[in-house]
Amino acid sequence: MKKLLFLFLILFFFFSCGRGKAPISESSRIIPDSFAIGLNLYNKGRAVYHHSNNMDSMLFYMQLAEGFFIRDGHKAQVNRYIASVYSARGESDEAIRYFLRASRTAEEWQYSFICQGIADAYTAAGRFREGVSGLDSIRKNMDNRQMVPYYHLAKGNLWAGINEYDSASTYYRIASMSLNRWVAAEASRRLKLLYSSLGKDSCSFYSALAANEHLVNELRREEGVESRTKYEKAKLENELNRLKIDKQRREIWLLSLGLCFVVAFAASYIVWQRRKRQMYKQLWREQSLRLSQTEQLLQQSEELSILREKESQLRESLFRRMKSFHKIPSLEKEEESAEEGNDNQNRRIALSNEEWEDIRQTVDGSYDKFSVRLLEAFPGLSMKDVYFCCLVKINVSIKDLSDIYCISRTSISRKKQRMKRDKLGLTENNETLDDFLRRF
Structure with a gap:
């Protein structure tokens, strides 16, 4: 760009200095005297x-x-x-x-x-x-x-x-x-x-x-x-002399105008280049920041997944300590649950009061006093309702719930609907009781 500006200045001076010089005509050629x-x-x-x-x-x-x-x-x-x-x-x-x-x-x-x-x-x-x-x-x-x-x-x-x-x-x-x-x-x-x-x-x-x-x-x-x-x-x-001075003034004015135009063009180009570089730097900073944030989020997500995995392992180990853990097949591993499900169909699961209380305390220990917060939010719930919500919270399957309460799976689904609508007062159709209790 500097070369272009220099060339423009040379052309401008050439045309401004060469103005008024008429080409040699035929009448001005040398003739015999x-x-x-x-x-x-x-x-x-x-x-x-x-x-x-x-x-x-x-x-x-x-x-x-x-x-x-x-x-x-x-x-x-x-x-x-x-x-x-x-x-x-x-x-x-x-x-x-x-x-x-x-x-x-x-x-x-x-x-x-x-x-x-x-x-x-x-x-x-x-x-x-x-x-x-x-x-x-x-x-x-x-x-x-x-x-x-x-x-x-x-x-x-x-x-x-x-x-x-x-x-x-x-x-x-x-x-x-x-x-x-x-x-x-x-x-x-x-x-x-x-x-x-x-x-x-x-x-x-x-x-x-x-x-x-x-x-x-x-x-x-x-x-x-x-x-x-x-x-x-x-x-x-x-x-x-006055005409010559006026002509010189006009030429100086035109030359000054041309120089001002060149200076303004050069200044505008420099400012534009500087702003362009600043914009590129800003974009580079933003992209670097996004990349660092993305990397940080990925790292946090990875750490969160690790923590969740550790949390599930801790909860699983905690659930294994429950007295009723082996009575509820859906709390065990999928392979064991599948084998027992084939051998034990429509069996009744009986839980004592001590086992019910053990389930509630285990859920409270795993989910930050879940039952206490649930009773504070919904004081009209009974302990049986709280126990039912605890089972839903720890993802007990509908089959195990039907075996525990000795009712059909359809009745369990209706029980969840009544719990959601009558006891908890939830009217949203796009959210089930399981979803609500998982995020509660």
Whole structure:
């Protein structure tokens, strides 16, 4: 039983500790990392161009890398690099084509480089009006409003490049009021330089103050956002910790409940075994007691039978001393009685008063003053009745009684009935006079 309890505990701990561990599904299996392959091809293309200045090999590796990349931002980075290479080589048309291609899938942080790269490419080619149109076409691809400030800054730079200072200052002011901190600072700096070059020192000063105030407000807003983010993060961590603690508490509660169940089961089993052993011990004691009592009763019965045998022998020896012993055949042994019964049929047995008295005294000596107790219990009995009861007490046969009283056996039976009913007052039909006197 101890082994079973130990096995039950091991299974309980196994299931309680293994709870929550999901099997490995097909979706969580190791798959090839396409990003790693694309990044390797991208770096290899850059290395090939850097060492050999081979455009065809570089374009081959970059196109392969773009095919392996999944995110649009990674693909835009590939096209932006190709455009920057063409721009450095002075091939403005190819550079502009790849810059426009990159703008279609670019992310927010990439638009600053793309817009400025397009503006520089058109400026280097001297095609300022086309540069404005190109930036406007990029503006149509900007679905997120956070990307627009880069467009305004680049367009302001383009207008400043062709000496359109009013348009440049307009776009710089719009960019300086954006929520993008870097764009706002750069636009304010360029606007201040523009006003300084035009001799508008007061406008440059106020523009610098406005840019500084805007920058301070933006920094405060960013700090507030950062603080709020930290607060939400801490709140989320606290909630996760609370959920973990609740889960641990539930697991501890279930484990404690299981342990209590095991302890209760073990205690119940131990108590049951102890009571079972006590019951077996009690049954063994009772059986031992019964056996000892039975043995004692058998011994007492044996002793009683021995005593009775001795008593009958003593009574027989006592009866043999009676003067009338040999006159009454039923008091002698069965063999002698049978022989005399065959020789002496219907003989008369005469007893003197002395012999009658001897019979009474012998019966009193053998049966604890039988006649005295009989007279005390039934005072209406005569001495003849007492003598008759003494003969019945010592089992004198009906034949001998008929010989003693010189009447028939039927008359002896009637005499017993009258003695029982009239003299002793016994009315029970299931008990004869012989039975009553034997136990009296």
